[in-house]
Amino acid sequence: MYSKAIIGYPRVGKLRELKFSTEKYFRGEESKEQLEAVAKSIREEQWILQKRKGIDFIPSNDFSFYDNMLDTIILLGAIPKEYKNLKVDMLDTYFAMARGYQGEKGDVKALPMKKWFNTNYHYIVPIIEDDMKFTCNVDNLVKYYKEALSLDIRTTPSIIGPFTFLKLARFNGKKGINDVCYDILNIYNEVLSKLVSLEVEVVQVHEPYLVMDLNEEDKELFTDLYTRLFTNSKSLKIVLQSYFGDIRDIYEEVCKLDFYGIGIDFIEGKQSLSLIKEKGFPKEKVLFAGIVNGKNIWRNDYSKTIELIREIENYADKIVLNTSCSLLHVPYTLDNETNLEEDKKKYFAFAEEKLGELEELSKILSGKEENLLVKNKELFKEGRIAEENKHIVLNEEDFNRKPSRKERKKIQKEFFKLPILPTTTIGSFPQTKDVKVIRKKYKQGEITSSEYDKEIKNYIKDVIKLQEDLDIDVLVHGEYERNDMVEYFGENLNGYLFTEKAWVQSYGTRCVKPPIIWGDITRIKPITVEYSKYAQSLTKKPVKGMLTGPVTILNWSFPREDISLRDMAFQIGGAIRDEVLDLEKAGIKIIQIDEAAIKEKLPLRKADWYTEYLDWAIKAFRLVHSKVEATTQIHTHMCYSEFKDIVKDIDNMDADVISFESSKSNLDIVEYLKQVNFETEVGPGVYDIHSPRVPSKKEIICLIKKLRENIDKEDLWINPDCGLKTRGEKETIESLRNMVKATKEIREVI
Structure with a gap:
C-alpha cells in the first residue's frame, strides 16, 4: 500500500484541554507540572491515533504551547535581550514573548504577531537584534521524540526551516538576512546532529515560504543554506515540506538538492502538476503528494484524487500520500458533533476523518476494498444541494457611493x-464568565427570550x-x-450550518469555531x-x-x-x-x-x-x-x-x-x-x-x-x-x- 504522511495536527485538544489548562496557568490556578501533564496527554493521544490510522510519517514537535514560530525562536536561542533580562524560567520567557509581561521581574511588550500566509492562524514574528547570540535548545524536540518512542512510535521530528524563519523574521538594527544566515545555519546543524545522535531516521523541514514570489537572491540563499546543511547531515533523511501553493520559482533547484523527499501541495498549488509533468521528478526522491485538503472540511472526492495520483505516477516512482498542509487549520473530529444531522455530517471530514481518508485512498490505490470507492462515489453522486444557486444581479451603481469621500x-x-x-x-468589551453563562442558558432553553434580552441590555447599559x-x-x-464575530452573523443568515465543538486555533489559547457555508446566503431578519x-x-x-x-x-x-x-x-x-x-x-x-x-x-x-x-x-x-x-x-x-x-x-x-x-x-x-x-x-x-x-x-x-x-x-x-x-x-x-x-x-x- 501507499505510505501516508501528515504535515501536522491540531494541538489544543479535542475539547480545548490545552487552552483551558494554559489559561489556568496564566492565572496561577495550575502549576507548570499540571500544564505539562495536560500537554503530554494530548501529544500521546494524537500519536496513538495516527498510528492506529496507519500514518507512516507521524510528526513530532508539531505540538506547541502557543506557536511553532515561537518554538523555533526558542530552538535557535533567538530570544531578544529584554526577555532574557526578565530572568524567569524558559516557559515563562516563552509566554512573555507571546503575551508580554508586566510584574516584579520587569515590563515588556509581546513580540509582533502576523497572519500565517493565507490562513486565519497567527504566528509570532521573530525579532533579530544586531548583537544577538544564537544558541541551540533542543530540549522539547528531544523530549517529544523520546515520549513517542516510549509508546513504540518512531516519529519524524518537524521543524520550521531556516529559509522561512529568516524571511519571516524582522531585523531590528543594521544587520540583515545575509549577516546572520550562517550563524543560524550553524544552530540548525547542531539540531540535526542531535537528531542523528538519537538515531532519528527522517525529519520534516517546513519551508512554506517557497510558495511565495521568489527572486534570484532568494533562490541563491535557499540553495546555499541547504547545500551547507546537507554537508553535515548525510545520515539523516530530510523531507522538505512546502504548502499553501506551488514552488514554481524554485522547483528545479529543490529537485537538485539532496532531499530524501519533497512535499508538494496539489490542492492550492495551481502549477504543481504541470511542474512535474514538464520538468520531471527525480527518480531517487520520494514525492510527498499533498492530496487531502488540510484547510477545508469537505470530504475528499476519491475519484478525482485517484485520477490525480495515477497522473502523478507517470512522473514520480515513489509517492507518499500527504495532507496539503498541516491539519492545524481544521477541527479535531466529527465525533464531537452530536447535533449535526447524519445526511449533512456525512459530507464532512475534520482532522481525524482526514487521517481515515488517507488510509482509504491508500487501500483503493493498492487495489483493495473497492467498496470504499463505490461508497464515496455514491456520496458525490447524490447532489448535496437541491436548489439552484442564487446569483445576485448587480450593476456598477451597487458598488459606488455618492457623494465622494x-x-x-x-x-x-x-x-x-x-x-x-x-x-x-x-x-x-470583555466577555466575562457571567456573560457566557447567560448566553449558554439561553441557548439551552433555561431562560426565556425576554429574560435573556433583559440581561444583555443590563450589560449594554453598564x-x-x-x-x-x-x-x-x-x-x-x-x-x-x-459568541463570535462571524458565527453570530451566520446564525442569522440562511445557508449556514453550525458545529458544537469544531474549534480551530487562531493564536495561542484563542480558538474560533468557523461556521460552514452549506447553501445560498440570505438574511433571515434584522x-x-x-x-x-x-x-x-x-x-x-x-x-x-x-x-x-x-x-x-x-x-x-x-x-x-x-x-x-x-x-x-x-x-x-x-x-x-x-x-x-x-x-x-x-x-x-x-x-x-x-x-x-x-x-x-x-x-x-x-x-x-x-x-x-x-x-x-x-x-x-x-x-x-x-x-x-x-x-x-x-x-x-x-x-x-x-x-x-x-x-x-x-x-x-x-x-x-x-x-x-x-x-x-x-x-x-x-x-x-x-x-x-x-x-x-x-x-x-x-x-x-x-x-x-x-x-x-x-x-x-x-x-x-x-x-x-x-x-x-x-x-x-x-x-x-x-x-x-x-x-x-x-x-x-x-x-x-x-x-x-x-x-x-x-x-x-x-
Missing part, C-alpha cells in the same frame, strides 16, 4: 462635531455608562450577545438593530453599529467548493447591506463593518491578486455601504495583516474611517500611508489588546506623537488595536483610561 468628510465633520483625535474602541465615565467620544454596545438602537437611546454620544463585513464572514467560514468565492461574497454582501440600511433607518449614524480578514485569501503570488481576489473582494465591501446617506459614517477594521502592498485597494474600499493594528509593528504602515496620500481617516491601534499588559499614559502619548508625524490631526482617530473581548475588565478599564488621558493631553498642545 472628500465631500462626505466635510459633511460628517459638521454633522458629528467630534473633537480632534476622537477616541473609540473597536467594538467588543458598558455605555463605563464609556461615558471614561469620556470616550464614539461608543459601542459591547457585543455581549455575540440581526443587530435592536441592541444598537437600545444602546444609542442611553447616550447623546454616537454609538457605532457593529457588523462583520462580507469578505471576513466568507474568509472565516468553511466555504462551499461548488460555487466561486466571488458568488459567496456577493451573496453575503447583499445580506449585510440589508442590515446596514436597517441600522441607518434606526438612527445609527456610525456603522463599523469589520473586514479583519480582507487579506486572508489574497493569493500569495502577486500575479493573481486582481484576477482571482481583489477584483471582487473590494467590490463586496463597497456593495455593503454604497446606498447609505452622506451623514452616515462608515468605519472598517483590519487585524494582523500586512497590507502595505494593497493600501491603495484598501483606500478604494471607500470607507470613511479605518482602524488597524500598529502598536507592535513599528508604525511601518503609518509612514507608508503618508507616502501614498491615503485618503481614508485612520485609527492605528495605540496599544496591544492581545496582551494583558496595561500601557502607561506616557507610552501612549509617545505613540500618538509618532502617529502625528505622518497623519494629519483631522484624519487621526485614537483606539486600541483590536476588540477587547478576550481581555479582563480591570486591565481594560485601566488601559482605556490611560488612552483617553493621553489623547486629552495631546489635544491641549496641537
Whole structure:
C-alpha cells in the first residue's frame, strides 16, 4: 500500500484541554507540572491515533504551547535581550514573548504577531537584534521524540526551516538576512546532529515560504543554506515540506538538492502538476503528494484524487500520500458533533476523518476494498444541494457611493462635531464568565427570550455608562450577545450550518469555531438593530453599529467548493447591506463593518491578486455601504495583516474611517500611508489588546506623537488595536483610561 504522511495536527485538544489548562496557568490556578501533564496527554493521544490510522510519517514537535514560530525562536536561542533580562524560567520567557509581561521581574511588550500566509492562524514574528547570540535548545524536540518512542512510535521530528524563519523574521538594527544566515545555519546543524545522535531516521523541514514570489537572491540563499546543511547531515533523511501553493520559482533547484523527499501541495498549488509533468521528478526522491485538503472540511472526492495520483505516477516512482498542509487549520473530529444531522455530517471530514481518508485512498490505490470507492462515489453522486444557486444581479451603481469621500468628510465633520483625535474602541468589551453563562442558558432553553434580552441590555447599559465615565467620544454596545464575530452573523443568515465543538486555533489559547457555508446566503431578519438602537437611546454620544463585513464572514467560514468565492461574497454582501440600511433607518449614524480578514485569501503570488481576489473582494465591501446617506459614517477594521502592498485597494474600499493594528509593528504602515496620500481617516491601534499588559499614559502619548508625524490631526482617530473581548475588565478599564488621558493631553498642545 501507499505510505501516508501528515504535515501536522491540531494541538489544543479535542475539547480545548490545552487552552483551558494554559489559561489556568496564566492565572496561577495550575502549576507548570499540571500544564505539562495536560500537554503530554494530548501529544500521546494524537500519536496513538495516527498510528492506529496507519500514518507512516507521524510528526513530532508539531505540538506547541502557543506557536511553532515561537518554538523555533526558542530552538535557535533567538530570544531578544529584554526577555532574557526578565530572568524567569524558559516557559515563562516563552509566554512573555507571546503575551508580554508586566510584574516584579520587569515590563515588556509581546513580540509582533502576523497572519500565517493565507490562513486565519497567527504566528509570532521573530525579532533579530544586531548583537544577538544564537544558541541551540533542543530540549522539547528531544523530549517529544523520546515520549513517542516510549509508546513504540518512531516519529519524524518537524521543524520550521531556516529559509522561512529568516524571511519571516524582522531585523531590528543594521544587520540583515545575509549577516546572520550562517550563524543560524550553524544552530540548525547542531539540531540535526542531535537528531542523528538519537538515531532519528527522517525529519520534516517546513519551508512554506517557497510558495511565495521568489527572486534570484532568494533562490541563491535557499540553495546555499541547504547545500551547507546537507554537508553535515548525510545520515539523516530530510523531507522538505512546502504548502499553501506551488514552488514554481524554485522547483528545479529543490529537485537538485539532496532531499530524501519533497512535499508538494496539489490542492492550492495551481502549477504543481504541470511542474512535474514538464520538468520531471527525480527518480531517487520520494514525492510527498499533498492530496487531502488540510484547510477545508469537505470530504475528499476519491475519484478525482485517484485520477490525480495515477497522473502523478507517470512522473514520480515513489509517492507518499500527504495532507496539503498541516491539519492545524481544521477541527479535531466529527465525533464531537452530536447535533449535526447524519445526511449533512456525512459530507464532512475534520482532522481525524482526514487521517481515515488517507488510509482509504491508500487501500483503493493498492487495489483493495473497492467498496470504499463505490461508497464515496455514491456520496458525490447524490447532489448535496437541491436548489439552484442564487446569483445576485448587480450593476456598477451597487458598488459606488455618492457623494465622494472628500465631500462626505466635510459633511460628517459638521454633522458629528467630534473633537480632534476622537477616541473609540473597536467594538467588543470583555466577555466575562457571567456573560457566557447567560448566553449558554439561553441557548439551552433555561431562560426565556425576554429574560435573556433583559440581561444583555443590563450589560449594554453598564458598558455605555463605563464609556461615558471614561469620556470616550464614539461608543459601542459591547457585543455581549455575540459568541463570535462571524458565527453570530451566520446564525442569522440562511445557508449556514453550525458545529458544537469544531474549534480551530487562531493564536495561542484563542480558538474560533468557523461556521460552514452549506447553501445560498440570505438574511433571515434584522440581526443587530435592536441592541444598537437600545444602546444609542442611553447616550447623546454616537454609538457605532457593529457588523462583520462580507469578505471576513466568507474568509472565516468553511466555504462551499461548488460555487466561486466571488458568488459567496456577493451573496453575503447583499445580506449585510440589508442590515446596514436597517441600522441607518434606526438612527445609527456610525456603522463599523469589520473586514479583519480582507487579506486572508489574497493569493500569495502577486500575479493573481486582481484576477482571482481583489477584483471582487473590494467590490463586496463597497456593495455593503454604497446606498447609505452622506451623514452616515462608515468605519472598517483590519487585524494582523500586512497590507502595505494593497493600501491603495484598501483606500478604494471607500470607507470613511479605518482602524488597524500598529502598536507592535513599528508604525511601518503609518509612514507608508503618508507616502501614498491615503485618503481614508485612520485609527492605528495605540496599544496591544492581545496582551494583558496595561500601557502607561506616557507610552501612549509617545505613540500618538509618532502617529502625528505622518497623519494629519483631522484624519487621526485614537483606539486600541483590536476588540477587547478576550481581555479582563480591570486591565481594560485601566488601559482605556490611560488612552483617553493621553489623547486629552495631546489635544491641549496641537
